[in-house]
Amino acid sequence: MTDRYSNIKTGTEISKESLIIDSNIINNYLNAINDSSRVELNELEKNFIPPMCIAALSLRGVINKLKIPGGTIHTTQELEFTNSAKTGEKLECIAKLILNSIRGDWRFLTIGINVTNKEGKNIMYGKSNIMLPHNDKE
Amino acid sequence: MKENDQLIKVIKYITKEKIIEYANASGDFNPIHIDKDFAKNSQFGQIIAHGMMIAASISEMMTLNFKNDWIESGKLKLKFKSPVFDKEKIITSGEINKIKILGTKKEITSSVFVKKESGEVVISGTASVIQNIN
Numbered sequence: 001m002t003d004r005y006s007n008i009k010t011g012t013e014i015s016k017e018s019l020i021i022d023s024n025i026i027n028n029y030l031n032a033i034n035d036s037s038r039v040e041l042n043e044l045e046k047n048f049i050p051p052m053c054i055a056a057l058s059l060r061g062v063i064n065k066l067k068i069p070g071g072t073i074h075t076t077q078e079l080e081f082t083n084s085a086k087t088g089e090k091l092e093c094i095a096k097l098i099l100n101s102i103r104g105d106w107r108f109l110t111i112g113i114n115v116t117n118k119e120g121k122n123i124m125y126g127k128s129n130i131m132l133p134h135n136d137k138e
Numbered sequence: 139m140k141e142n143d144q145l146i147k148v149i150k151y152i153t154k155e156k157i158i159e160y161a162n163a164s165g166d167f168n169p170i171h172i173d174k175d176f177a178k179n180s181q182f183g184q185i186i187a188h189g190m191m192i193a194a195s196i197s198e199m200m201t202l203n204f205k206n207d208w209i210e211s212g213k214l215k216l217k218f219k220s221p222v223f224d225k226e227k228i229i230t231s232g233e234i235n236k237i238k239i240l241g242t243k244k245e246i247t248s249s250v251f252v253k254k255e256s257g258e259v260v261i262s263g264t265a266s267v268i269q270n271i272n
Contacts, residue, residue, distance in 0.1 A: 025163070032159040033194040034150055037201035045206045052197040056190050060165035070169035070176055074189040079214040084206070 005066070005100065005107055005132065014095040014111060015061035021049045022088050029053045048084040054124050055079050058093040058113045062128070065095075066109075071133045075108075078127040085115075085123045092116050098127065106131040139203075145232035145248060148199045152187050154224040160191040186221035192261055193218075195230040196250050203232075204246075204267045216263035220254075227255050232265065243268050 008014070026049060030038065038046060055077075062068075085091055092115070099110035108131050115124040161172050166188055169176035177185040193216055200208040222228060232250040245268050252261040 028159075028163040032156060032163040033191060033198070034156065035194070035198050036148065037198045040202055040205055042206075045209065048206075048209050050197070050201075051209055051212060052190070052194045056164040056166070056194070059190065063166055063168070068168065070173070071180055072168060072170075074218055076218065077189065077193060077214070077216045079212070081209060081212040084209045 005109065008097050008100055008109075010097055010100060012097045014097055015065040016092070016094045017061045019054075019057055019091045019093055019115075020088060021053060021057060021085075021091070025057070026050065026053055026087060029056065045084075047087050049087055049089075051079070051081040051124065054081075054085060054091065054115055055126055058091075058095070058115050058124070058126065059128065061093055062095045062111055062113065068130070069132055073131050074128065075131055076129040080125045082122045082124065083117070085117060090118050091123060092118075102134055105134050107134045108132075139234060139237075139246065141234050141237055143234045145199055145203045145234070145250075148195045148202065148230040150195055150228050150230070152192075152222050152224065152226050152228060154185055157185060157187050157191065157224070160188055164188065164190065166190070182221050182223075184223055186223060189218040189261070192222050192228060192252055195228060195252060196232075196261065196263070196265060199230045199232060199250070200265055200267065204269070207267050207269045211268040213266045214250075214263060215265075216250075216261050218261055220258055220260050222254070222260055228252050228260060229255070235264075239271070240268070242271055244271055 095113045113126040232248040236247045238245045247266040250265045
């Protein structure tokens with residue numbers, strides 16, 4: 001049985017996008033999650049983008065490019081934050097397919113996301129496992 | 139901080155308004171999070187919060203406990219085990235399992251959990267951070 005994801009091979013670049021996360025985006029994100037931790041940071045640290053905000057927005061490119069169907073479930077997430085990124089700094093996010101398999105009625109995709117800054121310095125690496133309903137035919 | 143120490147907890151109340159706010163902030167508009175009718179026919183029967191929205195409480199807890207060290211060296215490994223629904227309270231907690239000395243630095247690894255008031259585990263995993271040894 002084939003669906004729209006069956007032809008995506010391991011190693012395929014799923015999305016490549018530039019992200020500029022400004023203070024407005026950060027505030028919307030922090031309000032949505034009711035974050036209480038920013039008060040613990042000093043003024044310099046408050047200028048850094050919250051790492052989970054980078055993670056959430058880097059996933060957006062994957063969601064859009066793959067046209068993830070409704071009912072998709074996020075099962076596991078790994079994240080590694082290696083450097084801080086400043087508010088408004090341009091970031092590059094590249095997502096690649098690591099694994100593509102089927103179990104029962106579900107397709108399992110593992111996606112690796114690498115986020116770097118304009119100097120090429122690693123900011124974040126993420127590995128997401130999602131399961132999609134396998135009946136989403138072409 | 140030493141092994142077996144408990145991390146400062148984070149407690150939150152999840153509402154559908156906040157879930158929609160998160161969808162707008164993150165750009166994740168999967169209907170299972172925002173469309174009542176779609177979610178009603180899903181395996182969950184109702185709208186669920188985004189996994190990454192709930193996982194954000196772990197990052198918040200790590201920031202409260204480790205401040206900038208979390209932003210610059212944090213590592214997370216999480217399993218999303220149960221959905222969180224509208225009007226549910228979540229409690230995010232952690233315990234330091236291991237402190238490994240790495241020259242002039244130390245790697246602190248904690249087990250982390252997000253649970254509902256009932257004790258049901260929503261997310262489980264590990265979080266680690268690298269700190270300078272003072």
